[in-house]
Amino acid sequence: MQTRIEAMELKEALESKSAPKIKKAAIKISKGKLGGYEEYLVNALKVLIQKPKSWQAQSEVIKALGITGSTKTLPYLKELSNQKFEAAILYRHLGFSICLLEDISSGSLVYAASVLKTSNDLLLSGVCAAILFSGFTPNDKEISQIIDSVADRNHDEGDIITPRCYIAAACYSWAPDLTKSFLLKCTKSLWPALVEIANDSLVGKKSKYVLI
Numbered sequence: 237m238q239t240r241i242e243a244m245e246l247k248e249a250l251e252s253k254s255a256p257k258i259k260k261a262a263i264k265i266s267k268g269k270l271g272g273y274e275e276y277l278v279n280a281l282k283v284l285i286q287k288p289k290s291w292q293a294q295s296e297v298i299k300a301l302g303i304t305g306s307t308k309t310l311p312y313l314k315e316l317s318n319q320k321f322e323a324a325i326l327y328r329h330l331g332f333s334i335c336l337l338e339d340i341s342s343g344s345l346v347y348a349a350s351v352l353k354t355s356n357d358l359l360l361s362g363v364c365a366a367i368l369f370s371g372f373t374p375n376d377k378e379i380s381q382i383i384d385s386v387a388d389r390n391h392d393e394g395d396i397i398t399p400r401c402y403i404a405a406a407c408y409s410w411a412p413d414l415t416k417s418f419l420l421k422c423t424k425s426l427w428p429a430l431v432e433i434a435n436d437s438l439v440g441k442k443s444k445y446v447l448i
Contacts, residue, residue: 238268238270243272246261246264246265246270246273246276247273247276249261250262250273250276250277250279250280251276251279251280253280253283255284255287255290255292255293256293258280258283258284258293258296258297259292259293259296259297262277262280262293262296262297262299262300263296263300265277265300265303265304266296266299266300266303266304269303269304270304271304273300273304274301274304274305274306274308274309277297277300277301277304277305278301278309278312280297281294281297281298281301281312284297285316288321288322288323291321291322291323291325291326294323294326294329295323295325295326295329298313298316298326298329298330298332298333299329299332299333301313301333301337302329302332302333302334302335302336302337302366303333303336305333305337306337307337307338307341309333309337310334310337310338313330313333313334313337314334316330317330317331317334317359324358325358327356327358327359327362328358328359328361328362328365329362330359330362331351331358331359331360331361331362331363331365331366332362332363332365332366332369332448333362333366334347334362334363335347335348335362335363335366335367336366336369336370339363339366339372340366340367340370340372343372345367345374345378347363348363348367348378348382349378349381351363352381352382352384352385353385357389357391357398357399360385360386360389360399361396361397361398361399361402363399364382364386364399364400364402364403364406365402365447365448367382367402367403367406368402368403368405368406368447368448369448371409373409373410374410376411376414379410379411379414379415380414382403383403383414383415383418385399386398386399386400386403387400387418387421390425393425393426393427393430394425394426394427394429394430397447400418400422400430401427401429401430401433401447402447402448403418404418404419404422404430404433404434404437405433405437405443405445405447406437407419407434407437408436408437408440408441408442408443409440409442412438412440415437416438419434419435419437419438420434420438422434423435423438429445432445433445
């Protein structure tokens with residue numbers, strides 16, 4: 237149970253304009269899934285976004301918004317997803333949070349479907365991460381569409397977590413007849429972790445790897 241003092245301290249940290257303090261507060265909010273900070277997180281992000289070097293803090297705030305926020309934050313996050321950032325990793329966090337807030341909360345993968353053909357692998361990675369993180373099971377048509385989109389996205393796999401890594405991990409609880417071919421393809425990856433993840437999913441076993 238969070239105390240009033242702890243809540244005040246988090247709000248003060250988010251209002252501090254200090255990237256390290258904001259980052260620490262956002263991580264605590266995410267881990268505790270603490271509600272009531274959405275407005276503070278958005279205001280903090282608007283301050284941080286003016287500081288390109290604060291991308292780590294920006295990432296944590298965006299993630300916290302996805303985990304604890306509401307749909308009223310979606311327009312701002314979508315606006316950011318269309319901007320150009322030097323820190324490309326931000327796109328993964330934006331995709332993650334937008335998908336959680338728009339799709340997972342409503343039980344319909346509308347946003348996910350809109351980015352399946354994107355050339356921005358990191359944005360798609362975020363969407364796939366949200367699906368894995370939430371434990372959401374798409375319908376059969378959506379599973380096929382997602383797999384078609386991510387199956388060959390293996391650029392720099394191992395150096396980065398590609399979109400198909402998240403989906404391979406999620407597949408352990410999805411219909412085997414829809415995922416087997418994809419998972420067998422993943423077992424040919426040059427990244428040993430994905431090979432293990434895929435082999436686990438093939439036998440319906442949740443992977444030990446924490447990708448998010």
